[in-house]
Each structure stands twice: as C-alpha cells, then as structure tokens.
Amino acid sequence: MIPAKIDPISITTIREKGMESIIDWFGHHKESFYALGWSYFRSQRQMEELFYQTILKVYKEFPRFKNVTTFETWVTSIFINTCHELHEDRSLQASEESEQHKDLFKAFDQLKKHEKEAMALTYIKGLSREDAAQLLRVSAEEMKVHMFSGIQTLRKEMGYRPTLNGCSEYHNDYFDYLEGTLERSKKVALEIHIYHCQHCQEDLASLQEIMLTLSSVTEKMADFHVPSDFMGNVKARLAEKERQRQLKFKKRKRMGFVLAGVIALLIGIEVIAGTFSNLYYTWTEEDQELRAFLQQDLGERLDLVAESDGVKIKIKSAVADHVQTLVFYEIEDTATDNQYVMHYNDGVFVENEHEIMSREMFPRYYPLDLESDVNKDKKNVYQGKMSLLPLTSDKGTIKLQITKLQKLIRNSSDSNGINPYENIDFKTGEWNFEIPVTKQPAIEYALDEEAEIEGIPVRFNKLILAPTATILQFGINHEQPEKRIDVINFDNLEVNNKIVKADRYGSLFMNPELDMNWIAFQAYFDPLYGEKPKQVNIQLKSAQLTVEDRKTVELDASKDYPQTLEYAGSTITLEKVEIGQPANIVISDREVENRAFELLNFNILGEDENENSSMEMEQEGVLVDKSGKKYDINERHFPFEEIEQPRYFFTVQNIRMHSNNPGEDVIPKWLEIYGYNTTKYLDDVVKISVE
Known part of the structure; x- marks a missing residue:
C-alpha cells in the first residue's frame, strides 16, 4: 500500500488558486493515481490523457464538492469514471507497454470489471474496504463478494484448482476469517470445523497465500516509477486548453450583445400576442409529440446546449409526472455525417438521482424513432426522447451527465433506413446539463x-x-x-x-x-x-x-435412445440420458405447429432424491408470430419490433447435472414434469x- 501523505494543499487554497493548485495536488499524489491508472492502461500516452481529463473534471466539478467525504476519495471517484470512459476509446489503445509489475497487472486483466475495481482500489490505491465500497456505490456485502470472487480468480491464475473444495456452508466466512473480522461465535465454529476438515484447510491455505502475496505487492507500489516528464506534459496540455478557452470567451462576449437584442424582441411579441405560444410552437417545433406538450403548457422550451469533440447535444424540453420524466433531445455531429442516440444508464446518468427522484417506478423503454422526417433526412442529426425516473417533489433540477453516445449505422441495403444493431460503436465525451423540471399532476x-x-x-x-x-x-x-x-x-x-x-x-x-x-x-x-x-x-x-399438468417419467441410462413420450398432445423426445460427472440429458420437441406449450416446467431427479447435486441448462428455440411464420433470432437484421404477437417455443433443452461430491457420478432417474407455459391470443x- 502506498504510504499516506499529509496534504500540502488545503481546500481553501484550491478555491483561491483554482487549476494551478489542483495540478500541484496531483503532483503530490501522482504515484498512487498512476499505479491505479496502470490497472486499466499500459502506456504513458494513455496515462497522460487520463490525468489530463481527470484534472479538467475535478476543476469543473470542484464547486459542487461537499465535505461529506475526503477530497482524495472524491477525486478518486472522478478518476475511476474517467478510466471507464477512456477505456472504451479505441484511439487510445496502447502502443507500448511498461514492464513495471507486469505480472500483477496481467493477472488483474483476467478479473471481471467489478472484481478488478474492488481489488485495485484496495490493494493498489490502498483504500479501506469501506471507502472503496462507497466509491463504487456498492454495499459492504457486495464489496466483500467482489473481493472474494476476485481472489478466487487470482487463485486459479496461480495454479490452484478453479473451484473451492471445502464445505459450501463455510465459504462466506473464509474472507472475514482471514481478515480477522469474523464475529467470535462464527470464528470459533469455523476453527472447530477446520480442525476436522482437510478440504477447508486447503481452501484457507490457498486463499491466505494469495492475500499475503497481494499485501506484499501493494507494499512495493510505493516504488512505482512515474516518468520524470509525465506531469510536465500534462501541465503543458492544460495550459494550451486554458488559452483556447480564453479566445472562445472573447468571441462569445461579442455575440452576446446581438443575442440580447433578439431575445428582447421575442419577449415583446409574447406580451403583445396572447396566442403567440400556440402558434409559435406550431411553426417552430418539428417533433409532434413535444409540440403537443408545449402547446398544453405541460413543459417549457429549454434548448440547453453542450458540445464535446464536435458533437453538440441539445436538451429541447422535459416533461415530468409521477410516471416518469420524459427528456426530449437533439444530437448533432458538427464534424461528420454521423447520427448518435443516448441510453439511460449506459453513459447517461443523473448525478443527483438519489436526492430528487423516486425509485417506486421504472423508466419506460422507448424504441428508436427511425421514421421521423428529421431522422430520415438529416444524416448528422437525431431527435429522440429518453425516460428518466419521476421526481419526488413538485419541482427539481436534474443534473444530467452524459459520457457516451451510441452511433447509428445506416443500413447499406436501404439508404433511407438506419440499422441500430449492426457494428455497434460509441462516441465518448463530456456533456453536462442542469435541467429545471416541474412535475405535472395526474x-x-x-x-x-x-x-x-x-x-x-x-x-x-x-x-x-x-x-x-x-x-x-x-x-x-x-x-x-x-x-x-x-x-x-x-x-x-x-x-x-x-x-x-x-x-x-x-x-x-x-x-x-x-x-x-x-x-x-x-x-x-x-x-x-x-x-x-x-x-x-x-x-x-x-x-x-x-398450466399445472403433472407427469413423471422413469429414466434408464442403460436403454437405447432416443425414446419418446406423449405429453399435452405433443410427442416429446428423450434424445440422450447419460450417467456421469456431469450427467447429460437432452429433451427435444422441434414440432411447434399447434403445440400447446412454449416451455415445459420440469426437474430431473437422481437415483437418490436427496443427493447433493446442481443442474445447468442450455436451450434452443424458435420465434413464431401469430400467423405461424418462424423467425431466426440469430439473423443479422432481426425485425423483432415488427413481429405480430411473437411466441418463443423452446425446441431443445440440454441439461447437465453435477454432483457436489468430488469423483461421484450422477445417475439421472426421474423426469418430473410439473406443467407448462403457454400464450393464448384474445x-x-x-x-x-x-x-
């Protein structure tokens, strides 16, 4: 763990000196953040971009910083979010890779996202498990699960067995026991059990070795080498950014005087003509749905604009009630002919969601509007809507942050069509909005x-x-x-x-x-x-x-297969019944015309109904519309939105039964059918x- 340093820069100093103080603060903490960033990236170019983007965001968001957490923890959360955004940017793929702690980071690359972040924050950045959980917005229990599963993955990478062999009822206690946080009664019970159980002894020994290895590695992180020119390069880019900002400010100031006169004229027209609002929206608003809301005074024209890397997003309006908060937007690519859309919770999130929004309802899903005149005619503009959670009070300001947009790819077979599912690509950037909303009554x-x-x-x-x-x-x-x-x-x-x-x-x-x-x-x-x-x-x-319709069929692996059985007016085939570890059973019914059921509800029992075993299943099926036409869901351009009342029929179910007792075969003995699921057209x- 990198030794903690006394902060030489106070919050007051940052407020007074701004960007310069933030850069100095990063200079004093560069080793720990550089090591953390290295768990995502592998080149100095990538790391310079990461520090550059993070410092800009810290400077921009600093006025909102509240002392509910430490400044370092707050900065770390911004740093992690920036890692996520840049990690998806293909232009930042590493061209070279440092040898520093290469084995550790190679092992970390085998972890799942949540495991990797939990482990990196704890063992590389040196945060406590509680602080890391708060930063990742997970509960203490979820944090423990991510840490434990991450250590198990590393356990496999170090040559141990891929799964734990000890008693499953004690698995959840391993981690707390090794960290010394297990409550006394459970600790005593586990120690008594370990004394008699060799498998649990082996589990704990392997896990302890990995945790000790990680602890020794984190001590070496204090020596993590940061290139001598690193912060100088970042500082030079920030200085150039500030120079460009000053030039834009002077240009906008000149334009402000002209816009002020136009706005004053429009306000005068509104006062003179009482019906101006209704006529105005008829003339100026292309979106018919939004136009109707505006004409009924259920929302207001906002036209909030943010631009990042040549892509301009406009929040046109927002309409709120107790069902949802409906946001109407327009995205314009000012550099090239690309169309982009946004998806809530995928690069789009509400910063103050827990403060102003209710979780009693769910955001509604709206399919892409690919047929509107604007979206069909303009190759670089997309107008759409997005559902957010409803407000908890009558009024609020939504702090919307957008970091990723999905690119729409035009279908080559139809110049007027857009295929949103082919060659999915994304645009990253930073678009922030504060959207005032008033909740309408129902x-x-x-x-x-x-x-x-x-x-x-x-x-x-x-x-x-x-x-x-x-x-x-x-x-x-x-x-x-x-x-x-x-x-x-x-x-x-x-x-x-x-x-x-x-x-x-x-x-x-x-x-x-x-x-x-x-x-x-x-x-x-x-x-x-x-x-x-x-x-x-x-x-x-x-x-x-x-529908409940019970039937029990005896299974005998010694017989020749396939065999058939009659159920609910259909012929079901038992294609395979095999004893083993795992045991394999294959059930099929490929004839779906006039079939009563879409899915069977069943269970497979072994020779000993109380034996300790688990079951996994792979399934195949076919989608059928109301007229009986079949669709292949694996087709490249699958038209699900156009299918009339689809039904999904399961045709093949491949079941594998695993014994939890090592070396013991599973003997499938009974097929118990409880009933089935079906759809009735009305x-x-x-x-x-x-x-």
Whole structure:
C-alpha cells in the first residue's frame, strides 16, 4: 500500500488558486493515481490523457464538492469514471507497454470489471474496504463478494484448482476469517470445523497465500516509477486548453450583445400576442409529440446546449409526472455525417438521482424513432426522447451527465433506413446539463368491473391519466392452482371514442396485493391527458398462462435412445440420458405447429432424491408470430419490433447435472414434469362505464 501523505494543499487554497493548485495536488499524489491508472492502461500516452481529463473534471466539478467525504476519495471517484470512459476509446489503445509489475497487472486483466475495481482500489490505491465500497456505490456485502470472487480468480491464475473444495456452508466466512473480522461465535465454529476438515484447510491455505502475496505487492507500489516528464506534459496540455478557452470567451462576449437584442424582441411579441405560444410552437417545433406538450403548457422550451469533440447535444424540453420524466433531445455531429442516440444508464446518468427522484417506478423503454422526417433526412442529426425516473417533489433540477453516445449505422441495403444493431460503436465525451423540471399532476378515476379471461377472474380497478402515459390498474385472481394468468397483454384502450395503443412490452407487476387471492398489475398506454372518461373499452390481445399438468417419467441410462413420450398432445423426445460427472440429458420437441406449450416446467431427479447435486441448462428455440411464420433470432437484421404477437417455443433443452461430491457420478432417474407455459391470443373487449 502506498504510504499516506499529509496534504500540502488545503481546500481553501484550491478555491483561491483554482487549476494551478489542483495540478500541484496531483503532483503530490501522482504515484498512487498512476499505479491505479496502470490497472486499466499500459502506456504513458494513455496515462497522460487520463490525468489530463481527470484534472479538467475535478476543476469543473470542484464547486459542487461537499465535505461529506475526503477530497482524495472524491477525486478518486472522478478518476475511476474517467478510466471507464477512456477505456472504451479505441484511439487510445496502447502502443507500448511498461514492464513495471507486469505480472500483477496481467493477472488483474483476467478479473471481471467489478472484481478488478474492488481489488485495485484496495490493494493498489490502498483504500479501506469501506471507502472503496462507497466509491463504487456498492454495499459492504457486495464489496466483500467482489473481493472474494476476485481472489478466487487470482487463485486459479496461480495454479490452484478453479473451484473451492471445502464445505459450501463455510465459504462466506473464509474472507472475514482471514481478515480477522469474523464475529467470535462464527470464528470459533469455523476453527472447530477446520480442525476436522482437510478440504477447508486447503481452501484457507490457498486463499491466505494469495492475500499475503497481494499485501506484499501493494507494499512495493510505493516504488512505482512515474516518468520524470509525465506531469510536465500534462501541465503543458492544460495550459494550451486554458488559452483556447480564453479566445472562445472573447468571441462569445461579442455575440452576446446581438443575442440580447433578439431575445428582447421575442419577449415583446409574447406580451403583445396572447396566442403567440400556440402558434409559435406550431411553426417552430418539428417533433409532434413535444409540440403537443408545449402547446398544453405541460413543459417549457429549454434548448440547453453542450458540445464535446464536435458533437453538440441539445436538451429541447422535459416533461415530468409521477410516471416518469420524459427528456426530449437533439444530437448533432458538427464534424461528420454521423447520427448518435443516448441510453439511460449506459453513459447517461443523473448525478443527483438519489436526492430528487423516486425509485417506486421504472423508466419506460422507448424504441428508436427511425421514421421521423428529421431522422430520415438529416444524416448528422437525431431527435429522440429518453425516460428518466419521476421526481419526488413538485419541482427539481436534474443534473444530467452524459459520457457516451451510441452511433447509428445506416443500413447499406436501404439508404433511407438506419440499422441500430449492426457494428455497434460509441462516441465518448463530456456533456453536462442542469435541467429545471416541474412535475405535472395526474387524474385518477375509479373503475369497478370484473371479467373472466380463460376462465380466470380479472378485476379492473383504476384508470390514471397522466401527461406522459395512461395507466390501467387491474388484478388477477390466483385461486386456481391448476391454471393461472401470469401476464395480460392489451392491444388498445378506447376512451370516449379516442383510441390509444398499449405499450407492447406488456403489463407490470405492482408490489401491493389487492387481497390474499389477487395480484395487482398495471398496464401502460399512450397519453390521453385532459380527457374526462365516460366510456372505457379495453381491447385484450393475449394472456400468458402457467398450466399445472403433472407427469413423471422413469429414466434408464442403460436403454437405447432416443425414446419418446406423449405429453399435452405433443410427442416429446428423450434424445440422450447419460450417467456421469456431469450427467447429460437432452429433451427435444422441434414440432411447434399447434403445440400447446412454449416451455415445459420440469426437474430431473437422481437415483437418490436427496443427493447433493446442481443442474445447468442450455436451450434452443424458435420465434413464431401469430400467423405461424418462424423467425431466426440469430439473423443479422432481426425485425423483432415488427413481429405480430411473437411466441418463443423452446425446441431443445440440454441439461447437465453435477454432483457436489468430488469423483461421484450422477445417475439421472426421474423426469418430473410439473406443467407448462403457454400464450393464448384474445379478441375480447371489456366495456366499462365511468360514473
């Protein structure tokens, strides 16, 4: 672990001297950050870019720094995020690789992302496990899991067996025991057990050796060599960046006087003409959905702009209610003819999400809009929308940070089409916004109607009209164990002769139960805000059911295979039954036409029903639309969004059974089929009068 140093620079000094003090601070901490960065990158060029980008972000974000954590921990979080962003930049691939601690970093490259970060922060940067967990935004328990799995991976790299052989009930205690943090009663119990268990002794010995090896390596990190010209090169780039910023500032200042006059003129027009807003948005807003929100005063025109590396993002507006916060955006590539889109939680996140947003709802998924005039005609502009979590209060300011955009690739077979799934590529950068949002109210209407679907009672309880969505709340009765509805899919909702389409991704489970025998759901439809319902017609589309139909089949590996059995009107083939470690069983039913089920629910039992074994499964299947047409999901241009009411039929299931007792074969003896899952297409309409 790199020895801690007394900070020679105070927070007050940084506030007074700005960039210069931050550069000096990094100069005093360069060894520890350089070593941490080396776990991601392998060249001085990459490391210089990493330090350069991090210092710029620390300088920009410093006014928001709060003393809820140490300054070094806060800077480390920015440093790690910058590592993530630059690691995806193909232009920064290493052209040379240092020999410093090469074996250690080569071993670290075998770790999964979360394992690698947990290990690097603890053993390379020297943070405590608690501080590292806070920085990675994981719980102490999750941090322990990442550390333990990382050590197991390194254990394999050092030539030990790939899996632990000791008693599984004690695995979770190994790590705490070796760190000396296991509570006394568990510690005593483990030590008594170890005395009698050779396998657990071997596990602990190998894990202890790896942890001691890591501890010895981290002590050597204090000698990690930073090239003599490293900080000088970074400082020179920052000085040039500042010079360019000053030149841009002078140019913008001259333009400001002209813009001020234009804005004053527009304000005057607004005062004179009371209907200006409605006409103005009709003339100026291309997005019909956003135009409707603006004309109804459910949102306001924002036009917030940020630019990074030739790509300009404009936040056009945001509309919020208790369902979601809908953000309308435009992305323009000012340098080349590229179109980009953004995806929430993939390079796009809300910095103050935990402070202002509710987790009782989920962001809604919206497919890409590839057919609008703007997105079809302009090769370097994309206009879209993105769903964020709803606000917890009536007003708030969303601090949106964008570090990655997905590039859309035009389909070569159609010059007007765009294929978002081919050759996926990304654009990294830094676009930050502060978006003011006001949450709009929703109107709720009580419904009191019960219907039967496939013989199962369904209650329709409430209709909610919100600005961004219409929500139907309903309940499904689960008293009949032999058959139950898992999901209901709707086609549309008709309110006062106005029809809105249902979200094709189905109904969502709600946490609260209506009562003991009823489960609550809600389905989303397009918005109907402002409409007072008198008559509601609900057009059903399909229901996904679980049917209980038990059948037990004896398995005998000594017989010749394949063999067949009849079930639910279909012929199922047992292609293979093999004893071994693992045992292999292959079940198939490739004929899907008129088949009653999409998926069998079953279990395989060994000769001893109580034996300690585990089961893994590989599956094959085919997608079939309502008309019976089959689709290959492995095709390059798979048109899932266009398929009418698809059903996925499992055709082959390859099961492997592993014994948890080393050297002991598994003998498959029984196939227990519990039932199956199926989809029923529906044409029913439920009609409800609203008082």
